[in-house]
Amino acid sequence: MKSPIVSRIALGLYFIIFFGYLMGPLLVMSVSAFNSPSFPSASPWECFTFEWFSVLWHDRHIREGIYYSVIIGLGTVILSVSMGLAASIVLTQISARLRSVYYTMIIAPILIPGVVIGISTLVFWDRVGRFLGAGEGSLLDGLFHNGLFLTILGQSSFIASYAMLVFVARLQRFDPGLTEAALDLGASHTQAFRKILLPFLRPAIASASVLAFLASFENYNTTTFTIVDYKTLTTVLAQKVRLGINPSISALAFAIITLTILVALASEAYRRAAQRKEAVWQGKVARPAARLWPAWLRGNPAAILFVLLSFTIIVAFGVAQRYSPAQCKIAAREAKQAEIQRSIEELRARRQEEAPQAPAPTTDTAPAGSGAFGNVFAPGNLPGAPAPEPAPEPAPAPDAPANGAFGNVFAPGNLTTGGDN
Amino acid sequence: MSTGVAVDLENVWIKFGDFVAVREANVNIKGGDFFSFLGPSGCGKTTILRAISGFLDPSEGHVRIGGRDMAGIGPNKRPTALIFQNLALFPLMKIWENISFSMEVRGASAAERRKRADELLDMVALGGQGDKLPSELSGGQKQRVAIARALCANPDVLLLDEPLSALDLKLRQHMRTELREIQQRVGITFIYITHDQGEALTMSDNVAVMKAGVIDQIGSGKEIYDAPATPFVASFVGENNVFRGKIRSIDGTRATIETNRSGVLTAEITPAQRGKMAVGDAAMLFVRPEALTLAEGGTDTGNTISAKVVNEEFEGNTFSVFLEGDGAKPIKMSLPNTGQTRIAERGKPLTLHINPQTTVIMPAGELASD
Numbered sequence: 036m037k038s039p040i041v042s043r044i045a046l047g048l049y050f051i052i053f054f055g056y057l058m059g060p061l062l063v064m065s066v067s068a069f070n071s072p073s074f075p076s077a078s079p080w081e082c083f084t085f086e087w088f089s090v091l092w093h094d095r096h097i098r099e100g101i102y103y104s105v106i107i108g109l110g111t112v113i114l115s116v117s118m119g120l121a122a123s124i125v126l127t128q129i130s131a132r133l134r135s136v137y138y139t140m141i142i143a144p145i146l147i148p149g150v151v152i153g154i155s156t157l158v159f160w161d162r163v164g165r166f167l168g169a170g171e172g173s174l175l176d177g178l179f180h181n182g183l184f185l186t187i188l189g190q191s192s193f194i195a196s197y198a199m200l201v202f203v204a205r206l207q208r209f210d211p212g213l214t215e216a217a218l219d220l221g222a223s224h225t226q227a228f229r230k231i232l233l234p235f236l237r238p239a240i241a242s243a244s245v246l247a248f249l250a251s252f253e254n255y256n257t258t259t260f261t262i263v264d265y266k267t268l269t270t271v272l273a274q275k276v277r278l279g280i281n282p283s284i285s286a287l288a289f290a291i292i293t294l295t296i297l298v299a300l301a302s303e304a305y306r307r308a309a310q311r312k313e314a315v316w317q318g319k320v321a322r323p324a325a326r327l328w329p330a331w332l333r334g335n336p337a338a339i340l341f342v343l344l345s346f347t348i349i350v351a352f353g354v355a356q357r358y359s360p361a362q363c364k365i366a367a368r369e370a371k372q373a374e375i376q377r378s379i380e381e382l383r384a385r386r387q388e389e390a391p392q393a394p395a396p397t398t399d400t401a402p403a404g405s406g407a408f409g410n411v412f413a414p415g416n417l418p419g420a421p422a423p424e425p426a427p428e429p430a431p432a433p434d435a436p437a438n439g440a441f442g443n444v445f446a447p448g449n450l451t452t453g454g455d456n
Numbered sequence: 457m458s459t460g461v462a463v464d465l466e467n468v469w470i471k472f473g474d475f476v477a478v479r480e481a482n483v484n485i486k487g488g489d490f491f492s493f494l495g496p497s498g499c500g501k502t503t504i505l506r507a508i509s510g511f512l513d514p515s516e517g518h519v520r521i522g523g524r525d526m527a528g529i530g531p532n533k534r535p536t537a538l539i540f541q542n543l544a545l546f547p548l549m550k551i552w553e554n555i556s557f558s559m560e561v562r563g564a565s566a567a568e569r570r571k572r573a574d575e576l577l578d579m580v581a582l583g584g585q586g587d588k589l590p591s592e593l594s595g596g597q598k599q600r601v602a603i604a605r606a607l608c609a610n611p612d613v614l615l616l617d618e619p620l621s622a623l624d625l626k627l628r629q630h631m632r633t634e635l636r637e638i639q640q641r642v643g644i645t646f647i648y649i650t651h652d653q654g655e656a657l658t659m660s661d662n663v664a665v666m667k668a669g670v671i672d673q674i675g676s677g678k679e680i681y682d683a684p685a686t687p688f689v690a691s692f693v694g695e696n697n698v699f700r701g702k703i704r705s706i707d708g709t710r711a712t713i714e715t716n717r718s719g720v721l722t723a724e725i726t727p728a729q730r731g732k733m734a735v736g737d738a739a740m741l742f743v744r745p746e747a748l749t750l751a752e753g754g755t756d757t758g759n760t761i762s763a764k765v766v767n768e769e770f771e772g773n774t775f776s777v778f779l780e781g782d783g784a785k786p787i788k789m790s791l792p793n794t795g796q797t798r799i800a801e802r803g804k805p806l807t808l809h810i811n812p813q814t815t816v817i818m819p820a821g822e823l824a825s826d
Binding site: 210212213215216217218219220221222223226230231234235 | 509510511530531532533536537538540542544546547548557558560561562605606608609
């Protein structure tokens with residue numbers, strides 16, 4: 036028999052591990068957005084800085100990517116929500132046996148890998164263009180090879196299935212008697228749909244739209260094939276990882292996280308306020324007397340948090356306008372220089388000591404300071420550890436700190452034709 | 457104010473695949489009538505209603521409203537309004553918007569609609585409730601909103617699908633009276649579906665009793681109660697004691713039946729079955745609990761039965777005495793409460809007189825299960 040205390044501790048531990056697993060990466064990412072080293076890292080902590088937000092703001096590629104992502108997102112919302120709505124309504128109208136077949140068919144795109152959907156979208160619409168006789172350079176040809184057009188179609192082909200699932204869940208609670216009642220009262224089928232079914236589905240339309248937009252915004256697998264010569268945020272980010280990243284990506288992630296929390300808080304605050312209003316209306320709760328703060332803040336922690344967070348963001352903006360980490364950065368660089376200098380000297384001293392002994396046999400396998408982990412593991416960085424074979428040359432160039440996970444392999448300086456970031 | 461319009465069902469069959477939901481229905485409903493279809497659940501009465509309102513087409517036969525064949529005319533083009541069993545009020549619309557929905561789809565202005573809705577709300581005694589949502593009303597109020605909404609469409613025929621079944625007893629009795637009053641005020645044809653024979657008898661001018669897709673009898677409430685056409689009607693409408701046996705002799709409209717256990721009894725043959733019975737046929741004799749009286753001082757008039765008392769219940773206005781019958785069910789006798797303390801002790805044999813005027817004989821058949 037386990038005592039309740041033990042099981043409670045186990046449960047607490049589980050929660051810590053679980054949420055650590057969920058939130059840890061976000062936390063590290065957020066911290067790295069404010070750390071000054073030019074490769075995203077949360078430790079070692081160098082200087083608190085807002086500069087990556089500024090870098091992000093001035094990055095033309097990311098701005099364009101976001102712009103097209105939003106356009107594609109909106110297009111996908113319109114297309115996939117209307118397709119999902121139509122599919123779900125058909126589902127309620129057909130016989131039970133046909134329904135299961137139809138359902139499987141409609142749901143299949145979710146199970147098909149996005150890569151496959153991407154390639155097949157590209158190929159299919161190219162064929163359709165050829166079939167319709169769209170010549171080289173004609174308007175139609177342009178359409179069938181247009182990245183925005185293809186991406187919206189490709190994404191919608193599976194996002195519509197998600198939208199349909201949302202609608203099916205809502206439609207299951209719809210009383211078909213309401214449509215019959217509307218018809219009986221003289222409404223046409225269109226009127227019954229517009230005045231009865233559509234208002235009932237409004238919450239589902241809202242949630243399906245949000246779902247579709249988010250699914251479109253974060254999609255990479257399909258988009259990377261269908262985007263052709265355009266770019267979205269995801270393809271820009273993927274390109275950046277290839278060409279070398281800096282913490283402006285962390286800054287972007289932080290901005291997205293903050294925005295998500297803000298929206299979630301706002302919707303929760305709104306929900307609670309509406310609930311409370313209803314309770315007051317029904318007389319379950321006393322009508323609040325006019326007091327120091329507005330009524331919608333009282334008994335509504337989400338609203339309070341929302342206000343606090345908004346306030347913090349505004350203050351942070353203000354601070355960021357004035358705050359400059361230049362002093363700290365200079366100090367940090369000097370400290371680093373000194374550190375390097377010290378380790379070089381230490382090394383040199385040790386080499387002189389060890390010189391009479393046998394030369395290191397494994398010199399050729401030793402990392403030259405530009406390996407996968409840079410010189411993080413280089414002997415010089417481990418002051419307490421016994422130094423192994425000495426490196427033939429103290430490699431790190433003073434202008435490239437190279438303490439990131441990828442060393443300076445991806446550093447912009449190493450890429451002579453590495454684009455304009 | 458529209459006047460009532462006749463509704464005729466002409467040899468209507470309604471089939472779902474192999475299942476026959478309605479078999480050869482022939483009904484003529486007079487304009488301005490309060491007409492009920494009465495039957496147990498699953499007997500096809502709602503199917504008939506849906507055929508009249510246009511949600512389904514009969515497999516065979518014709519539905520005529522005001523003499524006009526309704527084949528191929530959709531529910532939104534028929535001069536009928538249906539009150540659904542669950543009322544089907546639009547949950548997202550205010551009460552006044554619900555009521556005036558039929559005007560909205562015809563393009564009436566908001567002011568016009570509001571005015572008419574308020575008139576109708578006053579008529580159903582819900583004045584000032586127009587701005588609420590259906591979820592804020594009680595069951596009886598919703599009921600009245602549904603009636604007002606249906607009447608707003610100015611239908612020639614109002615169809616009601618068990619609209620009172622969800623209400624509690626008190627409210628149901630109140631709404632019966634109210635519905636009847638509304639019907640007399642607006643003067644249109646009401647077609648009412650119910651499984652509650654009390655509702656059918658109190659409200660209707662005429663009742664059709666249905667069993668498994670077949671209309672067994674059409675007539676006024678009194679005709680159906682006093683002279684049921686079939687054993688099903690006799691046992692479904694009101695309470696009845698059944699005595700099974702064989703016809704011994706027939707004398708004009710009267711027959712004598714040799715019952716299995718309760719001796720020889722004489723009664724009227726029910727009008728619908730006169731001339732259709734012969735000596736030796738299996739027959740059933742139905743006696744209403746109130747048609748049984750205690751035989752005074754052993755005077756045997758020939759039409760009596762003797763049975764032992766099983767149980768006695770006091771019901772306020774009546775005493776119900778249960779006696780050993782010839783079937784599984786005991787014989788029930790109702791005696792008015794005239795101040796006597798009790799009728800009889802358990803196990804005591806009683807001699808009961810049967811009033812032949814209110815007792816009917818008919819060929820044996822299927823009883824309503826209860």
